[in-house]
Amino acid sequence: MIGERTVHLFCDDVMLGHNPEVDMPFIPSRVEKRVRSILEGLTFKWSYPEHPGRLSAIRQYLEANPIDGVHWTSGESATYEQLARVHTTAYLDHIFSLAGQSAWLDKDTTAMSPNSIQAATAAAGNAIAAVECVVRGDAQSAFALVRPPGHHAEPVRARGFCLLNNVAVAAAHAQAKLGCERVLIVDWDAHHGNGTQDIFWADPDVLLFDTHCASPFYPGSGHLHETGDGMGEGYTINVPLPESAGDAAFESAFRDILVPAARHFKPDLVLVSAGFDPHRNDMALNLTYNGFRMLTRILQDIADEHCRGRLALVLEGGYNLTSLSSGVHAVLETLAGGEVPELVEPGILAVQEALDFHRPAFTDD
Numbered sequence: 001m002i003g004e005r006t007v008h009l010f011c012d013d014v015m016l017g018h019n020p021e022v023d024m025p026f027i028p029s030r031v032e033k034r035v036r037s038i039l040e041g042l043t044f045k046w047s048y049p050e051h052p053g054r055l056s057a058i059r060q061y062l063e064a065n066p067i068d069g070v071h072w073t074s075g076e077s078a079t080y081e082q083l084a085r086v087h088t089t090a091y092l093d094h095i096f097s098l099a100g101q102s103a104w105l106d107k108d109t110t111a112m113s114p115n116s117i118q119a120a121t122a123a124a125g126n127a128i129a130a131v132e133c134v135v136r137g138d139a140q141s142a143f144a145l146v147r148p149p150g151h152h153a154e155p156v157r158a159r160g161f162c163l164l165n166n167v168a169v170a171a172a173h174a175q176a177k178l179g180c181e182r183v184l185i186v187d188w189d190a191h192h193g194n195g196t197q198d199i200f201w202a203d204p205d206v207l208l209f210d211t212h213c214a215s216p217f218y219p220g221s222g223h224l225h226e227t228g229d230g231m232g233e234g235y236t237i238n239v240p241l242p243e244s245a246g247d248a249a250f251e252s253a254f255r256d257i258l259v260p261a262a263r264h265f266k267p268d269l270v271l272v273s274a275g276f277d278p279h280r281n282d283m284a285l286n287l288t289y290n291g292f293r294m295l296t297r298i299l300q301d302i303a304d305e306h307c308r309g310r311l312a313l314v315l316e317g318g319y320n321l322t323s324l325s326s327g328v329h330a331v332l333e334t335l336a337g338g339e340v341p342e343l344v345e346p347g348i349l350a351v352q353e354a355l356d357f358h359r360p361a362f363t364d365d
């Protein structure tokens with residue numbers, strides 16, 4: 001029943017300050033020239049897709065449709081030391097030196113605006129706070145509603161609208177300060193979490209399980225044979241999916257691959273890179289809201305079985321504001337103890353209804 005479990009929701013308005021507007025003056029650079037030439041080649045007016053309206057839309061929807069058991073709160077910004085567990089100091093010093101200005105950081109159109117450092121450090125800090133919350137046992141689960149997102153950010157560079165790898169910073173903090181020895185990170189965003197994979201590539205204490213739309217979809221990594229290296233070999237599990245994959249494929253990936261892997265790994269914390277772009281109305285893939293509920297319930301069961309329910313989610317992508325807001329709402333209802341309906345192929349229920357309606361016309365029943 002909804003309200004049976006408590007969920008802490010971490011958010012902070014400072015994250016609205018990250019707002020790259022392409023018409024503003026940017027720091028001149030080689031990448032700036034490159035991006036400008038790409039944008040000039042487009043036949044439409046491009047605006048930065050990862051915008052503050054994403055977070056505002058979620059907030060408004062959740063405030064208009066509150067859920068029993070879900071409580072709003074916020075955390076501190078991440079410190080340089082906390083970030084330096086997963087990013088090089090050279091990279092951090094570089095982006096910190098750009099504070100107060102607008103700059104393109106990657107030719108894939110990742111940029112920062114004058115207040116982006118405050119937003120990005122708040123995003124990483126709220127992911128840390130979500131982890132501290134579930135490890136302390138303040139709530140059964142936590143969701144960090146953050147932006148800019150994180151899973152494309154590599155140790156040495158920004159990519160894919162991501163500046164700092166929020167989920168990786170949170171996982172590293174759990175290991176360094178909260179006594180967690182084995183952290184499971186599940187990334188269900190439509191895009192492969194290349195940054196998270198890179199950061200924990202050789203680490204046997206972090207198991208990364210990543211479902212995503214297969215290459216050549218951005219960022220092009222996440223092939224089946226990418227399984228980690230050195231001591232970390234076998235601790236990266238990629239499940240590349242065709243663009244049409246939906247609830248049934250995700251359910252099988254989670255039940256048949258993730259659940260046994262988690263049983264083998266025995267995590268003491270479960271983190272989720274929760275993107276809402278695999279929803280059928282968004283960029284790629286075909287999940288429904290009930291599909292998100294089902295994935296959430298499987299993760300709750302994994303966390304209940306192995307680590308006293310410690311489950312923390314961190315927002316990644318999701319660009320259709322309706323499916324983003326409703327998707328977050330569906331996940332939160334499930335975290336709060338809501339029922340998960342049995343999954344049926346979309347359309348089956350409508351066909352059943354039509355059958356009942358038409359049958360008398362051509363039978364004697």
Ligand SMILES: [Zn+2]
Pocket residue numbers: 189190191275277316317318
């Ligand atoms: Zn994504």
